Amino acid sequence: xxxxxxxxxxxxxxxxxxxxxxxxxxxxxxxxxxxxxxxxxxxxxxxxxxxxxxxxxxxxxxxxxxxxxxxxxxxxxxxxxxxxxxxxxxxxxxxxxxxxxxxxxxxxxxxxxxxxxxxxxxxxxxxxxxxxxxxxxxxxxxxxxxxxxxxxxxxxxxxxxxxxxxxxxxxxxxxxxxxxxxxxxxxxxxxxxxxxxxxxxxxxxxxxxxxxxxxxxxxxxxxxxxxxxxxxxxxxxxxxxxxxxxxxxxxxxxxxxxxxxxxxxxxxxxxxxxxxxxxxxxxxxxxxxxxxxxxxxxxxxxxxxxxxxxxxxxxxxxxxxxxxxxxxxxxxxxxxxxxxxxxxxxxxxxxxxxxxxxxxxxxxxxxxxxx
Numbered sequence: 251x252x253x254x255x256x257x258x259x260x261x262x263x264x265x266x267x268x269x270x271x272x273x274x275x276x277x278x279x280x281x282x283x284x285x286x287x288x289x290x291x292x293x294x295x296x297x298x299x300x301x302x303x304x305x306x307x308x309x310x311x312x313x314x315x316x317x318x319x320x321x322x323x324x325x326x327x328x329x330x331x332x333x334x335x336x337x338x339x340x341x342x343x344x345x346x347x348x349x350x351x352x353x354x355x356x357x358x359x360x361x362x363x364x365x366x367x368x369x370x371x372x373x374x375x376x377x378x379x380x381x382x383x384x385x386x387x388x389x390x391x392x393x394x395x396x397x398x399x400x401x402x403x404x405x406x407x408x409x410x411x412x413x414x415x416x417x418x419x420x421x422x423x424x425x426x427x428x429x430x431x432x433x434x435x436x437x438x439x440x441x442x443x444x445x446x447x448x449x450x451x452x453x454x455x456x457x458x459x460x461x462x463x464x465x466x467x468x469x470x471x472x473x474x475x476x477x478x479x480x481x482x483x484x485x486x487x488x489x490x491x492x493x494x495x496x497x498x499x500x501x502x503x504x505x506x507x508x509x510x511x512x513x514x515x516x517x518x519x520x521x522x523x524x525x526x527x528x529x530x531x532x533x534x535x536x537x538x539x540x541x542x543x544x545x546x547x548x549x550x551x552x553x554x555x556x557x558x559x560x561x562x563x564x565x566x567x568x569x570x571x572x573x574x575x576x577x578x579x580x581x582x583x584x585x586x587x588x589x590x591x592x593x594x595x596x597x598x599x600x601x602x603x604x605x606x607x608x609x610x611x612x613x614x615x616x617x618x619x620x621x
Contacts, residue, residue, distance in 0.1 A: 274318050278317055278553075279291050279317050279318050279319065279482060279485065280553050280578070281510070281554075282525070282529055282552060284489060284528055286491075287489035287491060288490055288493055289487050289488075290320040290321055290359075290487065290488040290489075290490050290493060290498055290501075292319065292320060292321040292323075293319060293321075293322050293468075293483060293484070293485050294321070294322070295440070295463075296323060296324050296325060296465075296467075297326060297327070300331075300339055301330060301331060301345075302327060302330060302333075303326075303470075304469055304471070305470075307345045307352065309471075311349050312352070313473075317482075319485070320357075320359060321359035321360075321488070321495075322359075322361065323361035323378045324345045324349050324360075325364055325365045325378065326342065328364050328366055328386055328394070329366075329387070342364060342384050342386075342387060343384065346362050346383070359494075361379060363376055364377055364380060364383040366386060366391065366394045366395070369415070371422060371426050371427070372426050373408065373412075373427075375395075375436070376408055377395075377398040377401075377404070378403060378405075378502075379401075379404050379499045380398060380403045381401045382401070385401070386398060391426075395433075395435040395436070396435065398435065399433070402499075404461075404502045405430075405435060405436050405438070406436070406440060406463050407427065407436060407439045407460075408440055408443065408465075408467070409443040410439060410440065410451050411448035411450060412443070420450045421439075421454055423454060436460070438502065438507075439451055439455050440463045441463065442463075442464035442484045442509045442516065443464075444465075444466060445481075445511070449604070449607035449608065452604065452606065453606070453607050456606060459505070460505075461507055462486075462505070462507050462518065463507065463509060468483065481512055484509065485509075486509055487508045487509075488501050488507055489508075505518065506521055508521055508522050512555065513554055513556065513574075513602040514554075514603075514604075515554060516603070517603075517605065518605060522603055522605055523605075523613060526556070526611065529554070529556060530549070530550060530575070531548070532548060532549075532615060532617055533548070533549050534546070535617045536619070538584070542586065542590055543585070544591070544594065545582060545583070546584075546585060546617060549575075550575040550576065550577060550578060550580075554602075555574050555602075556600065556602065557573075557600070558572070558574075558599065558601065559572045559601050560572075560597075560598060560599075561599050561612050562594075562596070562598075564586055564587055564594075565586055566585060568584055590619075591619060592621075594616075594619070595616055595617070596617050597612060597613075598612065598613055599611070
């Protein structure tokens with residue numbers, strides 16, 4: 251046994267490629283690109299021991315690599331440092347520096363960010379794509395936002411419906427937020443934070459033209475808080491022209507996003523509808539022999555289970571009008587067309603997706619029947 255162990259260690263030491271562990275896991279996330287843009291998977295609200303999180307920054311990088319994310323931001327609280335006695339760090343950029351070093355040899359974008367932490371009505375806000383977090387640490391919140399703007403930061407309002415700040419569980423758009431929006435200092439809003447989806451926050455996003463965001467706000471381990479409970483972490487899909495920090499920043503300012511948490515997808519129709527359409531691939535369409543029942547095999551190429559409801563004039567055979575296509579899985583629809591068709595339009599409402607509060611988009615696919 252000792253000789254076998256020694257042989258394995260020797261081989262690994264001679265072959266560093268073999269010694270490297272596999273980064274992606276069975277829970278790796280995947281979403282299709284949409285026309286003209288790459289779909290970048292991002293989590294821009296994350297904490298480590300450099301604020302009130304429970305892990306070292308390198309762990310956040312490793313978790314993101316396992317889940318096949320494209321970008322993360324370690325957004326430590328500027329004003330709230332509960333581990334300061336054990337981890338003194340006058341440099342608020344330290345967490346970012348450690349993450350950058352860990353990600354250096356990997357295809358993962360590390361977005362420089364920090365969380366401006368104040369009580370209501372100012373609340374918590376993330377400033378990402380900053381240059382220096384230290385300069386955001388000011389006595390007045392207004393000065394923090396002003397400095398973020400000087401650094402060309404993208405700033406979004408965190409968990410505006412958080413009941414610890416708003417006991418009713420609904421966001422309150424105060425004069426402070428109105429002034430920040432007017433001055434171009436507030437650009438986005440979380441509609442999904444951790445496990446909470448706020449349709450009132452979505453309404454505010456549409457009303458104020460704020461970018462729709464979804465984040466994990468993770469403090470513990472992703473495995474413990476999400477994976478072992480059967481969930482994926484919430485993310486923002488950012489539709490960028492290329493995979494780069496500059497392109498991603500441009501896309502966020504332009505509002506090209508969809509927030510995702512498992513089967514929940516939230517975004518403006520112009521981005522959510524093409525994402526849903528691209529997520530479903532039609533593999534085949536044939537009539538069952540000697541019938542007018544069209545058998546259509548659909549494949550979900552995304553990591554979200556997608557729930558649909560029939561919106562066609564035709565009904566289904568041996569299926570409910572409501573059905574789910576599992577993530578990265580297949581589903582066979584049997585459609586009673588009553589007469590043989592050369593082509594049909596598949597018309598489905600994505601009832602797990604929202605373009606506005608309680609409004610789900612209808613997606614259409616043109617299907618040619620195989621002869």
